[in-house]
Every structure is written in C-alpha cells, then in structure tokens.
Amino acid sequence: MRRPPWTRRVTAIASLGDEKRRQLFQLVASSDTAVGRDDAADALGLPRSTASFHLDKLVQDGLLAVEFHKSAGRTGPGSGRPAKMYRPAANEVNASVPDRNYDLAGELLAVAIEHSTSTGEAVGDSLRMTSYRKGRELAAGAGSLTEFMAGEGYDPRPDGEGGLVLANCPFHRLSDGHPGVVCAMNGSFLRGAAAACGEPEDCVAPNSVQGQCCARIAGRGAPS
Known part of the structure; x- marks a missing residue:
C-alpha cells in the first residue's frame, strides 16, 4: 500500500495546529470507544456545530475515521437513526521536511x-x-x-x-x-x-x- 501524497500528509499534521481540532483529536484518541459529536462538544464546551466541523475536517485529513451506531437510551425524533461516531484512523500519518520514508x-x-x-x-x-x-x-x-x-x-x-x-x-x-x-x-x-x-x-x-x-x-x- 502506497503512502498518501506528501502534501496531503503535511496538511494532515498541520491540521492539528488548530487548538480546538487538536483537543478533539486527543479526546477521540484517548477514548476506549468511538465518540459522538454531542459527547465531544459537551466534553470540550464547544457548540455542536463547531465540534462537528472540526471532527469532519480530521476525518478528511485522514486522522479520524467514522462509524455509525445507534445511541443507547436516546429517545425522540431521529432516535432510531444510527449516530455518526468518530475513532482514530487505523493508519498512522507521518510527514517530514524534506520527505523521507x-x-x-x-x-x-x-x-x-x-x-x-x-x-x-x-x-x-x-x-x-x-x-x-x-x-x-x-x-x-x-x-x-x-x-x-x-x-x-x-x-x-x-x-x-x-x-x-x-x-x-x-x-x-x-x-x-x-x-x-x-x-x-x-x-x-x-x-x-x-x-x-x-x-x-x-x-x-x-x-x-x-x-x-x-x-x-x-x-x-x-x-x-
């Protein structure tokens, strides 16, 4: 399996320079189970929309992966739909300047x-x-x-x-x-x-x- 392009790997590492994004990544990486948007937002005191934006950016950069689970104990409209959950990506991301392998x-x-x-x-x-x-x-x-x-x-x-x-x-x-x-x-x-x-x-x-x-x-x- 080939590595992602160098520019993509550098972009992924640079993505963690944003403090909120870095905190969300560390929260997900330290959890024993996949983390949902609401839980991530509550844990860091962020608006749900802000947490969602940064979590999805971490997925786009290859640092987090997404899976879907039905939330236990959730009731009301939409409670039957699987919730979007985040976990660390299986593949590590590394980059160096100049590019080394x-x-x-x-x-x-x-x-x-x-x-x-x-x-x-x-x-x-x-x-x-x-x-x-x-x-x-x-x-x-x-x-x-x-x-x-x-x-x-x-x-x-x-x-x-x-x-x-x-x-x-x-x-x-x-x-x-x-x-x-x-x-x-x-x-x-x-x-x-x-x-x-x-x-x-x-x-x-x-x-x-x-x-x-x-x-x-x-x-x-x-x-x-």
Whole structure:
C-alpha cells in the first residue's frame, strides 16, 4: 500500500495546529470507544456545530475515521437513526521536511532479515531481492517511473541529457551512516520500479553528486 501524497500528509499534521481540532483529536484518541459529536462538544464546551466541523475536517485529513451506531437510551425524533461516531484512523500519518520514508526502509530490512534467517541466504542478497520485489509491487499501475518516484519523495528532475537526477533521498539519514547497505537497497528498489513501469532496469545508474540520491535515471543512449 502506497503512502498518501506528501502534501496531503503535511496538511494532515498541520491540521492539528488548530487548538480546538487538536483537543478533539486527543479526546477521540484517548477514548476506549468511538465518540459522538454531542459527547465531544459537551466534553470540550464547544457548540455542536463547531465540534462537528472540526471532527469532519480530521476525518478528511485522514486522522479520524467514522462509524455509525445507534445511541443507547436516546429517545425522540431521529432516535432510531444510527449516530455518526468518530475513532482514530487505523493508519498512522507521518510527514517530514524534506520527505523521507524510513518506514519503507525499516520494512525492507525486516523482511530481508526474516528471509535470510529462514532460508540461510546472505542478508545482502535477501535485501536486494526484497527491495526489488517491493519496487515492482508499489510501482505496478503507476503512470510512469517519473510519476512513481515523485510520489515516493525522490524529487526527480531533468538532467539536461535525457535522464533524471533524484534531488532528494528518501533514506537520507540511513544512507549517510550505512551507504553500502542502503544504496544497494535503494538501487534494487528503483530497478524493480523501473521494470514495473516498462523501463529497462539498467536505466537506474549510480550517482555520486553530494546532496542527491545515490541513484539517477540515465537517459536512453546515455552512459550508465
């Protein structure tokens, strides 16, 4: 499953900068059961319309989810209709500036270690295989390799020679400390993505320019 776009994730985090919205999120997140609009409004001393607006904005931003329940003990008009209730969203939301993806790195490393432990295959070989497969999986159905890399935070930019430089490394901090491991993982991941997008795998070439990703996309006919 791919992450939501970076702008959406940043917007979701920024949404909690509003004090009322943050209080409502904390109220729902700390509750053992789903919370209704009336209960949320009463707990924070807010008008129901204000609580409803901010709760629905938190749903829109992917921080809360909605479910419907009939309210116990409620009587009068409309009492038979299920009430809109809020609970924390199942998926976490994280964002960094610049965009990083340490969750993906952690997943690739964990799967590779599990595979190595169960099969006896060298960890490095397991990591390259795991990364390649994940690249193919995530890029399946992408409009293009460029579009896929942009969505994953690589910030691809034309290099003036028919290829692309990747101005951002999603694994920057890890690659600084462990370049051999992380760059091999990254290269395999991108080769898998290239294959899924119908591009030759050898278009993924090394890049040694400081401040950029360790890989680049060579243009057709350009040396790799």
